[in-house]
Amino acid sequence: MRGEDLIAALGKRLAAQQDVKTVSRAEIASHLNITAEKLGALAEKPNLTPLQVADLIDRAAAKAVTDVEQAAIRPIIEFYGLDPVYSSHGVKFEMFSSQTDTGQHPYIAGIQDRLRSSHGIYIFYDSRGRAIYVGKAVLQTLWKEMNLAFNRDRKDYQQIKVVEHPSKKVRYRPYEEQHRRIGKLNVQLSYIASYVSAYEVSKGLISTVEALLIRGFANDLLNTRMEKI
Incomplete structure (x- = not known):
């Protein structure tokens, strides 16, 4: 030849x-x-x-x-501050919006476009930057899956300690008249997540990378299912 x-x-x-x-x-x-x-x-x-x-x-x-x-894992955003807004239907939250008072923000719009066209894994963090939830987007895009997780009712797995105060207009009653207990309140991820990271991952590796992260933070994350590697 x-x-x-x-x-x-x-x-x-x-x-x-x-x-x-x-x-x-x-x-x-x-x-x-x-x-x-x-x-x-x-x-x-x-x-x-x-x-x-x-x-x-x-x-x-x-x-x-x-x-x-080199292309297996590509960062899209890391430790991006969340600024929740109501979705167009006004029922659920979106993590953030590219619309501002003066029009569309090009940088944020670029992030959304990339998330809407990518698959991979994502990590939510609390206000101290501590990882609290890891998820994956295989069939759905990262933007859709991340927003679903952001609003998902996870029942007893996401709780905070609070005191229930009356929401109606009633007189304040001091402790001599009423004792207030500190109890647990079930909350959505949108209530406690402050930052998010997202990575585009080759589809064949998405589940493995997610499982590795969940297992690596087994005592800290709110994920309840321990995936196999």
Whole structure:
């Protein structure tokens, strides 16, 4: 096989994968994990040996593994402050909105767009920056899954200590007249979460990464189900 023929075939394959007409020699060299100079030398060879072809396959495979590893987990936002607003239906909260008094905020809108098009894992934190909940978004997008978790009724698993005070207009009664107990109150995540981080994760790794985080914070997170790795 001529070196030029192999390079031409690789160029057509890469162009088809990227949905473009042509790719440069530099892109082909990068795909094969070799220098442009070495690619030029290969192109001039009238007959590539099986060993040379096998070496190119190994180099391309190693480059593919490196590319996958580098792109497996990509931060979208980290420790982003939550500013809950009512959804358009006025029933549930959204974590934050890109709409301001002067129009749409481009930075926040960019975050929302990325979350609406990505899958992965997310972490909610309390006001002290302590992780309190880890979740994953596999079938649904991160934005939708995160907002669902933000409003989810988790019954006895999210509680705070409070004293119940009257909400009606009644006279204040001092402790001599009424003793007030400190009790537990079930709350949604939206009540106690102050920050959030979100990461785009390759779909095949999402469940494993979520399980690893839950197991790593087994005594602190509000997740009740201990996933297997």
